[in-house]
Amino acid sequence: MFKYILKKLLIMLFTLWIIITLTFVLMVSVPGSPFNSESSSNEIVQQNLERHYNLDQPIPIQYVLYLKSIITLEFGPSIKQPNQTVNDLLGRGFPISAELGLVTIIVALISGIAIGILAALRHNRIIDYVVMGIAVLGISIPNFILATLLIQQLAVNWDIFPVATWQGPMYMILPVLALATGPMAIIARLTRSTMLEVLTQDYIKMATAKGLAPWKIIVKHALRNALMPVITIMGTLLVGIMTGSFVIEQIFAIPGMGKYFVESINHRDFPVIMGTTVFYSSFLIIMLFLVDIAYGILDPRIKVNKKEGE
Amino acid sequence: MHNQYPRDFTNDQVPDEWFTWRQKIIKEQEQLARPSLSYWKDAWRRLRKNYLAMSGMAFIIVLVSLAIFGPILSPYEANMGVLAEQYQPPSAKHWFGTDNAGRDIFTRTWQGARISLFVGFMAALIDVTIGIIWGGISGYKGGRTDNIMMRIIEILYGIPYLLVVILLLVVMGPSLTTIIIALTVTGWVGMARIVRGQVMQIKNYEYILASQSFGTKQSRIIRRGLLPNTMGPIIVQMTLTVPSAIFAEAFLSFIGLGISSPNASWGVMASDSLGAILSGNWWTLFFPAFFISLTMFAFNVLGDGLQDALDPKLRK
Numbered sequence: 001m002f003k004y005i006l007k008k009l010l011i012m013l014f015t016l017w018i019i020i021t022l023t024f025v026l027m028v029s030v031p032g033s034p035f036n037s038e039s040s041s042n043e044i045v046q047q048n049l050e051r052h053y054n055l056d057q058p059i060p061i062q063y064v065l066y067l068k069s070i071i072t073l074e075f076g077p078s079i080k081q082p083n084q085t086v087n088d089l090l091g092r093g094f095p096i097s098a099e100l101g102l103v104t105i106i107v108a109l110i111s112g113i114a115i116g117i118l119a120a121l122r123h124n125r126i127i128d129y130v131v132m133g134i135a136v137l138g139i140s141i142p143n144f145i146l147a148t149l150l151i152q153q154l155a156v157n158w159d160i161f162p163v164a165t166w167q168g169p170m171y172m173i174l175p176v177l178a179l180a181t182g183p184m185a186i187i188a189r190l191t192r193s194t195m196l197e198v199l200t201q202d203y204i205k206m207a208t209a210k211g212l213a214p215w216k217i218i219v220k221h222a223l224r225n226a227l228m229p230v231i232t233i234m235g236t237l238l239v240g241i242m243t244g245s246f247v248i249e250q251i252f253a254i255p256g257m258g259k260y261f262v263e264s265i266n267h268r269d270f271p272v273i274m275g276t277t278v279f280y281s282s283f284l285i286i287m288l289f290l291v292d293i294a295y296g297i298l299d300p301r302i303k304v305n306k307k308e309g310e
Numbered sequence: 311m312h313n314q315y316p317r318d319f320t321n322d323q324v325p326d327e328w329f330t331w332r333q334k335i336i337k338e339q340e341q342l343a344r345p346s347l348s349y350w351k352d353a354w355r356r357l358r359k360n361y362l363a364m365s366g367m368a369f370i371i372v373l374v375s376l377a378i379f380g381p382i383l384s385p386y387e388a389n390m391g392v393l394a395e396q397y398q399p400p401s402a403k404h405w406f407g408t409d410n411a412g413r414d415i416f417t418r419t420w421q422g423a424r425i426s427l428f429v430g431f432m433a434a435l436i437d438v439t440i441g442i443i444w445g446g447i448s449g450y451k452g453g454r455t456d457n458i459m460m461r462i463i464e465i466l467y468g469i470p471y472l473l474v475v476i477l478l479l480v481v482m483g484p485s486l487t488t489i490i491i492a493l494t495v496t497g498w499v500g501m502a503r504i505v506r507g508q509v510m511q512i513k514n515y516e517y518i519l520a521s522q523s524f525g526t527k528q529s530r531i532i533r534r535g536l537l538p539n540t541m542g543p544i545i546v547q548m549t550l551t552v553p554s555a556i557f558a559e560a561f562l563s564f565i566g567l568g569i570s571s572p573n574a575s576w577g578v579m580a581s582d583s584l585g586a587i588l589s590g591n592w593w594t595l596f597f598p599a600f601f602i603s604l605t606m607f608a609f610n611v612l613g614d615g616l617q618d619a620l621d622p623k624l625r626k
Contacts, residue, residue, distance in 0.1 A: 011461065015468035022469075026477045136614075140607035142557050144564050145580060145599040152592070243472045247565050251584075262565060265480055273480075277473055285468050 004296050012289045019281045024066055027270050028059055066274065075275035078264075086275035089260045094279070097245055097256035104176050104241050108183035113230070115184070116191025117218065123196060131188065138185030143244045147178035147251045175252045179244050183237045187230055194226040231298065235291040239284055353542075356619040363615020366608035373605060377427055380420025387417070400593055407593040409582060413572075419597050421574035426556045426605065429490060433555035434548045436494040441501025442544065446532050448502070449509030460506075463499050471496045475558070479567050489568055493555055504547050508540035542620035549613035553606040560602050576602045 057065070069076055075086035119131040154160050154174060161174050198204065199222055207217045246258035257276060264272035357363055390413065398408040406415035448459040475492040482488045509532075512518065518535050526535075562568035563577025570578065576598040583594035 011464050012468065015465045018465055019469055019473070023473075023477060026481050029481055136607060136610060137603075140553070140610055141599075141603045142560060142606070144561065145595075145602060148580065148584060148595060149599070152595070239470050243470065246472070247561060250565060261476075262567075265476060265567075268480075277477070281470055281473055284470050288468060 001296065005293060008289055008292050008296075012285055015285055016282055019285075020067070020070060020278055021063075023274055023277045024063055027274060028062070070278055075278075076271045078272050079267075079269045086271050089272060090257070090275065090279055093255065093257040093260050096254060097242075097249070097258065100172070100175060100179070100245055100249070100254065100256060101238075101241055103172060104179045104183070104245075105238070107176055108180040108187060108237070108241075109230075111180070112184040112187025113191050113223075113227070116188040117195055117223070119188065119192045120195035120199065121218075128192075132192070135185040135188045138181045139189075141181070143178050143182055144247045144251060146181055147175070147248055150174050150178055151251070171252075175248050175254060178251075179241060179248050182244070183241060186233065186237065190229050190233065191226060194229050195222060198222045198226045228295075228298065231291065231295050235288040238287050238291070242280070242284060353616075353619045357615055360615040360618065362611045363619075366610075366612040366615070369604065369608040370612065373423055373601075373608070374427060376420050377423035381417055381424070384414065384417040384420070386414035399591075406597045407591075409579070409594050413574075415579070415593065415597050418574040418579060419576075419601055422576040422579055422598060423601065423605075425486065425569060425573075425575045426559060426602070429486065429493070429559040430552035430556040430609075432490050433493045433497060434551040436490070437498045437501045437551050438544060438548055440494070440498035441547075442505050442537065444498065445502035445505025445507075446509055446537065449506035450513055450528070450532055450536065452510070456506075463502060466496050466499050469496055471558075475562065476567060479562070484568055484570060486569065489559055489562060493558055497551070497555075501544070501547055501551070504543050505540055508543055509536050512536055512539050546613055546617045546620060549609055549616055553609040553613075556602070556605060556609075 073087075075090070078084045078086055078089065115131050115135070119128045122128050151174065155162070162171055204217060204222055207221050208214075212221075245256065246262065248254070249256045249258035250262065257280065260272060261276045261280070263269075264276060395408050400407040406419060409415055409418070444459065444463075448456045471493070474495050475489070478492040478495070479488055482491075513536060518531060521531055521535055559568055559575065560577035560580070563570070563575045564581045566581070568577060569575040579598035580595060580602070583591070583598070
């Protein structure tokens, strides 16, 4: 187990280093300086600005400075918003994005698993077909389309929910709905198919014969095994939700990380691009790492494959 | 000489009828309960019974032909509008209505279909090519080669694709080529994993050992002995890559990092219509949204159907 974690940890750190370096290389090779768009700046002002942000240094030194700023978690000042540091922007944007992401995952997990179980228990009956039909639809409709439709119907035409900005639970419903539908559908399909497989196995028959209450069989015996594949794809789903939140934040005008990221790209605000990229990828990679570890702990087969006697 | 058959064959006089009755028995034994089917025929037979998958396939065929012929047959230009005809509802003149610049949405929808399908098929094709080569070598060689190749895959897998896409788009500028490159840089990893798993399983079968002992070249074993038998899962994965690439293109165009207006792409059309739907011009959003969703739906159900049809375990 320890060896497994250590191996995953090393791969994680290496991946992080690759992303950090890749971001740097790409940023350095971008044509155009962040100061080009400013009409007021003349040659000398521009040079001074570049010196202030260390852009006049040779590239290897810039790289070292950049690595240092990442290790100390001080991403430096933003170029376009001089009174703000990248840390300020992240500090403001990240909690909101995290809140949106967390609520989405919880909603998707609970509803997806519940629907999946329901469909499996009513296999080949009407409920099964309806649920699976909805699930395929949920996978097929892109989240940004769903978001637009939700705004048009529920917010504009019927005026049930407020949209734009982020001021409380009511503002959360539509974005979460738009973001959670896809993952929910995937989880539901997966739960259904593994549940169907598990339910035919002998130990379930045994439990039924023993006279256990049906809900107990499902929750305690079947679900435990049926959830393994769901844990496996949690990493992928997390990436999907984080990616999706970029566009959802734009559509609903939520001041999260996605907003700063897209803005910083359009403005060539290098410190912000690098800061958000590194922060965002590290977050995702650490999450993937945790999912891997959770899987290792939960699935006894991974331990069996290790050395005997451990 | 109590045997009823003569033992003396020296003069080559073996009566023909000996063979005829033996052959007859063999013929009778070879009568099968059902016609012998090749793997692909069998899969096709099963796929044909899956109505959902078949309708998905039918839709894809219709969509491909409309994408090819739609813009040619239409009297309007996809990127040129008449401002006086802004926001016309669907009518006999403009079947799907017009958008904010008076452009014909019917024409733009098929122009968008061209882009979506092109991105989808190209991404799937490139993924397959790299994935087969990488996964094939990794799975067949095994040992240290496999270890190193898999570590590289694991690292690439950890990189969120959107970041690569966005960074590449910033560096290379938004264009169709950039989108396809960006999607495939990390996209082939899933395919390589599947091919590797399949190859590792199949390479231990006896017929591979047999051809190895004949001294067949490794490249030939991989090409002729292994790959044809891994095609099932590869095709399924390809069918499922197409909708995710189509989604990615629409997504990027929607947030303004992909194809940009006035060029037509479903993502651009949806994004352009964001303001319009609030004033009740529903058709500007409806048609691109409807066709993105239906296309993704069609590819998803076809992929699911193929998965069931190509899995020999489900053979009835």
